[in-house]
Amino acid sequence: MTATLADPVSEVVEAAEKLLTRRTGAPVTLADPMDLGGSGRSVVLRVRVAANPFSLPRTLVLKKVPPPRATGLHGNSGVPGDDVAFLREAVSYQFATALAKDHRPGAELLAYDFESRLLVLSDLGDATPLAVRLRSNDPDTVGNTLMALAQALGRMHAATVGREEDFSALLRRAGVTEGSDVVSQQALAAVGTVPALLAGQFGLDVPESVLERAERSAKLFTGGRFRAFSPSDLCPDNVVVGDAGVQFLDYEWGGFRDATLDLAYALTSFPLCLCRAPLTSDRIRAMADAWRAEVVGMWPQLAYDEVLAERLLDAQLACVWLSTHLFLPEDHERIASVRAHDLSVPRLSGLAARWELLADFAEGTGHDDVGRHARDVLARLDERAAG
Numbered sequence: 097m098t099a100t101l102a103d104p105v106s107e108v109v110e111a112a113e114k115l116l117t118r119r120t121g122a123p124v125t126l127a128d129p130m131d132l133g134g135s136g137r138s139v140v141l142r143v144r145v146a147a148n149p150f151s152l153p154r155t156l157v158l159k160k161v162p163p164p165r166a167t168g169l170h171g172n173s174g175v176p177g178d179d180v181a182f183l184r185e186a187v188s189y190q191f192a193t194a195l196a197k198d199h200r201p202g203a204e205l206l207a208y209d210f211e212s213r214l215l216v217l218s219d220l221g222d223a224t225p226l227a228v229r230l231r232s233n234d235p236d237t238v239g240n241t242l243m244a245l246a247q248a249l250g251r252m253h254a255a256t257v258g259r260e261e262d263f264s265a266l267l268r269r270a271g272v273t274e275g276s277d278v279v280s281q282q283a284l285a286a287v288g289t290v291p292a293l294l295a296g297q298f299g300l301d302v303p304e305s306v307l308e309r310a311e312r313s314a315k316l317f318t319g320g321r322f323r324a325f326s327p328s329d330l331c332p333d334n335v336v337v338g339d340a341g342v343q344f345l346d347y348e349w350g351g352f353r354d355a356t357l358d359l360a361y362a363l364t365s366f367p368l369c370l371c372r373a374p375l376t377s378d379r380i381r382a383m384a385d386a387w388r389a390e391v392v393g394m395w396p397q398l399a400y401d402e403v404l405a406e407r408l409l410d411a412q413l414a415c416v417w418l419s420t421h422l423f424l425p426e427d428h429e430r431i432a433s434v435r436a437h438d439l440s441v442p443r444l445s446g447l448a449a450r451w452e453l454l455a456d457f458a459e460g461t462g463h464d465d466v467g468r469h470a471r472d473v474l475a476r477l478d479e480r481a482a483g
Contacts, residue, residue: 162213
């Protein structure tokens with residue numbers, strides 16, 4: 097269905113026409129804008145290229161982020177948070193577009209304008225959102241989709257190992273500092289807040305061995321041995337499945353970090369939102385093996401089961417603590433922002449699912465201290481949900 101032109105839509109289309117005309121040196125006309133439902137304050141449209149002098153694709157996707165609000169800073173970037181998010185996304189698309197086509201994790205960046213905060217992207221077509229595939233009643237469809245997700249993550253990681261300096265150079269050119277990654281900041285903050293949250297809300301003390309592991313695991317967001325590019329905001333609403341396989345959308349916090357975190361995001365049911373994926377122990381093992389098959393050539397030490405299990409446990413613990421830091425407090429604005437997701441569940445249900453997945457993995461790999469810690473938290477969450 098074609099959207100009726102409203103002023104913001106007209107402005108985005110006009111800005112894109114001017115940008116593409118400058119880029120191609122000939123007039124470009126765009127028509128039939130369709131609202132794809134941007135996140136937050138952004139406007140995302142699909143448009144048809146009515147005049148195509150230089151063999152542009154028949155359809156394009158336009159993403160425009162409004163001017164930044166005057167309040168608040170993220171990190172030490174020195175620019176408002178909305179600007180940081182746009183600039184990181186633009187840089188991430190620049191970086192990903194420079195990869196070989198077969199290794200590109202998402203849409204191609206065709207044009208951009210930092211001043212107007214506009215991106216022109218290739219259209220991924222009528223790809224199916226990951227959330228739709230995961231709601232299928234066919235177990236094979238669900239299992240195969242999760243395997244494809246793990247494989248796509250692995251291919252992206254293998255293709256970007258050793259290219260962090262390229263990404264950093266693009267960030268510097270855009271005026272964004274390395275410390276402006278809000279996801280990493282939240283993960284590091286979780287180490288300080290989660291023990292107090294568990295003590296205050298549930299009367300639970302975190303065992304010393306678990307606390308030491310959590311402090312170490314949070315550093316995967318800023319360090320780690322297996323660094324590769326990540327979209328960072330992995331969520332079923334930001335992933336699509338189409339003819340080109342699994343592809344990723346929304347790179348607002350894209351950057352380099354330990355690649356095991358991306359897999360752990362999927363294995364702990366996407367901790368930055370309240371989505372609940374249909375995960376089982378068998379599916380988790382299959383996903384871990386599928387991901388490892390793609391990256392083991394770059395990181396041979398992951399061929400050893402005990403090494404993979406140890407790294408994934410660290411990454412999953414970091415993810416579950418991050419999710420607890422975000423969603424255990426009754427922050428209604430934050431909770432409301434993710435309740436519209438296709439796989440969204442109530443807050444306590446989503447947290448309980450994550451702690452149960454962590455408990456199962458820890459117990460299955462012989463890490464009983466983490467398993468007991470997770471079971472203790474899970475029991476309190478279940479009590480609260482029932483009461």
